[in-house]
Amino acid sequence: MIVIDKLCYQSKLRYENAGEKFAFAVLTLLICVVSRSIAVAGIVLAVTGTLTVAKGGVPVLRYLKFLTIPLAFLFLSTAAILFHISRTPMDLFAIPLGGWYLTTSMSSLHYAVQLILTALSAVSCLYFLSFTTPMTDILEVLRRLHCPKLLIELMLLIYRFIFVLLDTASAITTSQHCRLGNRDYKTALKSFGLLGSALMLRAVTRSNRLYTAMEARCYDDTIRVLSENHPPKKSVIAAIVLFDSALIALAIWSKYLI
Template sequence: MIAVDKLCYRSKLRYVNAGEKFTYSMLTLLFCIVSRSFVLSGAVLMVNTTLTVGKGGIPLRRYISLMAVPSAFLILSTLAIIVNISKIPLDGYALPVGTFFITGSKASVLFGLRLIVTALAAVSCLYFLSLNTTMTDIMSVLGGLRCPKIVLELMLLIYRYIFVLMETASAMLVSQKARLGNKDLKTSLRSFGRMGSGLLIRAFQRSGTLYDAMESRCYDGRIRVLEEQHPAKPSEIALIISYELVLLAYTVWRGVA
């Protein structure tokens, strides 16, 4: 099972109404993108971290490790905005290297930092949803929003095949290690290529077997999944509405100002 999926099933917020969590995550994500505010994004990031770690019971170390992946990507991507090589030093900072300067302006540094915080706040919204809501609950909410059935079925099948392919790849990797398939770089690259080709063939075989199994169980074009019903609580709805109204008011105020 994927680590995110394990954390999701252990979350203390798992049995909170999925519609509430979906609405909270999507609206908060929308306000982060629209406002592009350092203050709003920072507040959203702290609130989502508190909810996921404090209320959901997700270990802080695991949450930080999950956030480290997009953080590293964002920092590397933002370097192109913050760092410039020029013969003329800019007002933000300037490090002399020979006849050139590694430099940047205050505006570019502030823009890069705001971009990083906004993106991390948006990622924290998605992590709040994925770490506290099961895939079946998310698809139930999307079904209630009249999402096309074919899209939901593809999501379910792809989600299922992630685990199938990971299990197959793990077994092939163990087999290669047992045969010293990673003893040096050349052998490792050859083994990786063979694992990829073998995994592709296994994927086609497993998909055919899966379809035959579905047909033998009277598959009529729709996959039915048992859904757990968790009624929404008025107090939680009131808190979500109040929070989103505060974000809306700040976004409007910042746009006017």
């Protein structure tokens, strides 16, 4: 079972209304991305992290470990924005390299911090939704929002096949280890290629079998999944509206009044 999926089903917010969690995560993400405000991003990162850890019950170290995954990519991508090689030194610092300078400015530093915090806060919104809401509940929300049925079915089938392929890959990898298929670098590369080709063939075979089984059970282009009904709470809706309204006000204030 995928770790995120396991944490989701163990979350203390598992049985809260999925529509409320979906609305909070999506609206907050949009406000954060559109505003590009450092203050808004910091508040969103703190609030969603607190809700996921304190209210949802996700271990702090595990949550921080998941946050380090996008953080590594962000540092690499913002390095090109932050550092410049120029003949003219900038205002923050400049390291001479012959006739050139490795340099940066305050505006570049501000933009890099803004980009990192905005991206991290957006990821934290998605983590909040992923760690507290099962995939079936998210798909039910999308169905109520009149998302195309074809897209919902594809998402459900892809979600199902992730577990199937992971289980198959784990079995093949164990078999390769038992046969010393990774004893050196050359053998490991060959084993990895064989693993990819075997997964491809088995995925196609299983997808054909799945479609045949679905048609044998009178498949009519709609996959029906039982969903639990958790009524929305007026207090939670009011809190979401107040929080997002405060974020919008803060974004406007920081952009036009400072």
